[in-house]
Amino acid sequence: MNTLPNDPHLLVSVVNTKLRDFYDSLDALCDDMGVDQDQLVLKLLGADYTYDARLNQFR
Template sequence: MEKKLPTDAHVLVSFLNTKLRDEYDSLDALCDDYDVKDDELILKALSIDYTYDPELNQFK
């Protein structure tokens, strides 16, 4: 079964932060698991003024 990510940017950021907090040590690990490029997620989050902080492992 293919894993799907939310398409709405606000829901996506919330989803990503939950997954990063609870299941993944890095954005790269999440991207590998969901077969998506980190640039795509970073740009989508940036569209609503969120950036990825690798030290905190979250979008803020």
């Protein structure tokens, strides 16, 4: 996750923007960016954000 912000609140903003503008799923984002999906989800879960696949965003 070197290309993404370390702060979870900045991270969720960047990830949600990328999901909205470029990717139709979290899987696609992680595959394309070379990000470990489990690590990303756990980092954001630590700040009380969870992924909603129906909305394709963290909330």
